[in-house]
Amino acid sequence: MPVDNSAERTQEIRPVKYAKAETGFAWLRLIGASMVVVEHSFPLVDPQRLTILPASWDLSPGYFALMGFFAMSGFQITDSWARDASWWRYAAKRVLRIWPPLLVVVMFTAFVIGPLVTVLDASxxxxxxxxxxxxxxxxxxxPLQHLLPGVFAENPYPWSANGSLWTLPMETTGYALVLVAGLTGLLGRARAGLFALLAGIVVLDGFLGATYTFQGRGGSLLSVPVGAMVAFGVAFVIGMVMHRYHGTIPLSRAAAYAGVAVYLVVNxxxxxxxxxxxxxxxxxxxxxxxxxxxWPRRLARYDKWVYGSYGMYIWAMPVQQLIVFAGVRNSYLLMALALPLAYACGLLSWQLVEIPTQRLRVYLRPQPKSPRNVRPRDSVSGRGAHRRERTGV
Structure with a gap:
């Protein structure tokens, strides 16, 4: 799952009547994470059923949400580079965003959940x-490791303690792509090259043919299915292109709804x-x-409740597996129980892990300009510097 929802300031390219872009991104990520929880409620009970919709429809709301996640990440991560084109600060920010919550859920799964549910004895x-x-x-x-010894071995879906982690290597690959694009000028004056990159990855995706039911041709690289990584990479690069051409590509709601309609008709x-x-x-x-x-501006007042989507995403499957382990075998009951519990885990992750680690970014601020390059207003009153600090520019 696309996952950088740290409320970084994105380009303000919307009318004042709408909420800030990062608020909209946060809400959409939370909705998308909820859709993934809904989708997982079916294969975890019946591995033959991959989605909430009838198989004959060949549609997956969760897969659609993941595509949206990757596009949003491409947009927001490109914005992060555009605001501070330092490779080491960029890398440090990505580490602070991804790894602390990941380490917590991985260690909790292995050291707390695992001993409680494994079919093996303690030794x-x-x-x-x-x-x-x-x-x-x-x-x-x-490479990722999905299995813990004897953990959830008697559940209907025994093949992964936390299958949601499978998208994180693809996400970090996207981060590396932005870094390379930034260092080679594709995010600057050579931004037209992004269209060549997009065309190339679309062609490769067409050859590999990944879908929500098929991880694509091309095998795997370090446990990451190459076909799926390329498929999500298309959405990620679309986000990069939309950021770099934010003044040229119109953000039309009518076009957005038309795009979904075209997808449904074609499907x-x-x-x-x-x-x-x-x-x-x-x-x-x-x-x-x-x-x-x-995003509606009236919903901005609730934005403090929607920044836990990353934690919700990475905690949901262990929570669902535990519910199934307790004896639940109805997908809709699993969904009803897992959604609030996963959401609570996401909020705790945001408050106890993500906010404290994000505060460390204060040490990653760019060095102030030399006095000869600073406007008198900034050097005398400091008001300009304060404004940059407050808005995160």
Missing amino acids: EYWTDTATWGYVVHNAALY FVPVLQPCARIVLPFAAGYGAIVWAHH
């Missing part, structure tokens, strides 16, 4: 190298259906960015 569990490998591998992200018309997977990242990616910039 076997703690001496098994896979127990410690789960923490090391998932903390490194490459349900048999002769056009092969094109649906190509339309999907454009419909989901463009739509997510447009809706974020047109």
